[in-house]
Amino acid sequence: MEEFVGETKEEGITIIQAGGEAFVTLATTDSYCKGAVVVARSLRRHGTTRSTVVMVTPNISEQSRFALKDVFDEVIPVDVMDSDDHVHLSWLGRPELGITFTKLHCWTLTQYSKCVFLDADTLVLCNVDELFERDELSAAPDPGWPDCFNSGVFVFRPSLHTHGGLLDHALQHGSFDGGDQGLLNSFFSSWPAGDISKRLPFVYNLNASSFYSYLPAFQQFGHNAKIVHFLGAGKPWSQREESRSLTMQQFVCLWWKEYLSDTTSSTAGKQQQVRTSVSCCRLWLEHKHADATRPSSPFQRSTSSLALQIQEREEQAKMPFRENSNSSNSLAVHSPPPSESLRPLSEPVTRAAEAEADEERLQHRRLWEAGRADYLGRDTFQNIQKMLDRFLD
Numbered sequence: 001m002e003e004f005v006g007e008t009k010e011e012g013i014t015i016i017q018a019g020g021e022a023f024v025t026l027a028t029t030d031s032y033c034k035g036a037v038v039v040a041r042s043l044r045r046h047g048t049t050r051s052t053v054v055m056v057t058p059n060i061s062e063q064s065r066f067a068l069k070d071v072f073d074e075v076i077p078v079d080v081m082d083s084d085d086h087v088h089l090s091w092l093g094r095p096e097l098g099i100t101f102t103k104l105h106c107w108t109l110t111q112y113s114k115c116v117f118l119d120a121d122t123l124v125l126c127n128v129d130e131l132f133e134r135d136e137l138s139a140a141p142d143p144g145w146p147d148c149f150n151s152g153v154f155v156f157r158p159s160l161h162t163h164g165g166l167l168d169h170a171l172q173h174g175s176f177d178g179g180d181q182g183l184l185n186s187f188f189s190s191w192p193a194g195d196i197s198k199r200l201p202f203v204y205n206l207n208a209s210s211f212y213s214y215l216p217a218f219q220q221f222g223h224n225a226k227i228v229h230f231l232g233a234g235k236p237w238s239q240r241e242e243s244r245s246l247t248m249q250q251f252v253c254l255w256w257k258e259y260l261s262d263t264t265s266s267t268a269g270k271q272q273q274v275r276t277s278v279s280c281c282r283l284w285l286e287h288k289h290a291d292a293t294r295p296s297s298p299f300q301r302s303t304s305s306l307a308l309q310i311q312e313r314e315e316q317a318k319m320p321f322r323e324n325s326n327s328s329n330s331l332a333v334h335s336p337p338p339s340e341s342l343r344p345l346s347e348p349v350t351r352a353a354e355a356e357a358d359e360e361r362l363q364h365r366r367l368w369e370a371g372r373a374d375y376l377g378r379d380t381f382q383n384i385q386k387m388l389d390r391f392l393d
């Protein structure tokens with residue numbers, strides 16, 4: 001039987017009040033499980049007092065399920081639900097998102113009185129338990145069309161009645177974007193003009209597009225971010241980080257830091273993670289440097305110390321690659337030595353030594369970026385994590 005809190009009567013029947021409150025996410029693939037793990041860890045890190053729940057579909061591997069059980073209070077199996085709405089999904093450019101209809105199962109979690117749904121591609125940056133003071137359906141505006149809410153973060157009240165209504169609505173009207181967001185926006189259609197308390201501040205669902213569309217606001221208010229949402233096709237765990245905005249890269253590094261805080265994964269898994277996270281951090285630092293060369297940059301002060309850290313890090317790489325340093329001249333034409341731009345100009349070394357050091361740093365970087373890091377030597381997991389911590393703190 002269905003249970004409610006705050007609704008004392010429904011169809012003439014007094015409803016028994018149900019228990020707790022929970023953060024809920026969803027993973028229908030092993031990749032999204034990685035994101036879900038980070039959602040749970042980041043919630044815990046910031047001391048949530050609420051339960052954490054992940055809904056999973058039957059295709060999830062045993063290994064992923066195990067990883068989820070480790071970090072979530074509840075792992076709840078659900079069936080796949082797909083909009084199969086290829087026309088609308090192709091307008092959105094995301095044919096894979098029909099499966100996000102599976103999200104609607106969250107309304108069946110009636111063992112909880114109130115929940116906050118978080119997409120698996122979100123990262124929680126501070127305690128956000130105050131969201132439970134809001135009511136259904138509270139969400140932040142979607143930056144693409146601010147009269148629609150983004151369905152990556154929303155407050156809802158589990159109810160089989162609402163769940164049924166949503167399914168009926170889906171059958172009768174479909175979804176205007178083929179995914180859950182279109183459906184939810186037409187179902188909760190009073191959101192844009194209704195109760196203002198249901199409009200969550202944008203910092204609860206901050207995403208990269210704000211960087212592109214209103215950079216000064218991002219610079220002014222970005223540090224207030226509470227939940228970052230890696231909305232769009234390139235997720236932190238995918239290999240598409242090169243297309244991200246410069247500032248989002250910083251959040252990608254934080255995502256990796258959370259992901260790498262796991263101490264139980266296999267050595268091979270860790271090596272892969274480290275490789276990806278290191279190349280993403282490097283990219284971020286280079287972007288920071290590019291920003292810092294602009295006169296008014298807020299990053300200006302920190303850059304020279306970062307440059308020194310990189311230099312110090314790369315000095316350690318000198319010896320093993322010395323004998324290879326002549327084999328890479330053709331590549332050097334296409335890619336300028338990174339250390340040239342990252343090193344403070346005042347460094348007191350001779351020009352010849354400088355050129356040699358540059359060549360070695362470049363060589364180390366090429367090997368690193370080609371995935372040939374020295375995992376047993378200077379690029380051990382511990383060393384790299386130390387470096388990440390230094391850069392991120």
Ligand SMILES: O=c1ccn([C@@H]2O[C@H](COP(=O)(O)OP(=O)(O)O[C@H]3O[C@H](CO)[C@@H](O)[C@H](O)[C@H]3O)[C@@H](O)[C@H]2O)c(=O)[nH]1
Nearest residue numbers: 026027028032097100119120121151152179180181231232
């Ligand atoms: O193959 C998939 C795809 C999605 N999801 C889950 O569904 C969520 C939404 O998908 P996502 O890739 O995060 O979509 P977005 O890039 O965030 O795109 C937007 O559009 C989606 C479809 O309307 C909405 O679900 C999102 O909240 C909205 O931000 C994910 O976070 C996961 O929790 C899976 O588990 N497996």
Ligand SMILES: [Mn+2]
Nearest residue numbers: 119121152231
């Ligand atoms: Mn998302």
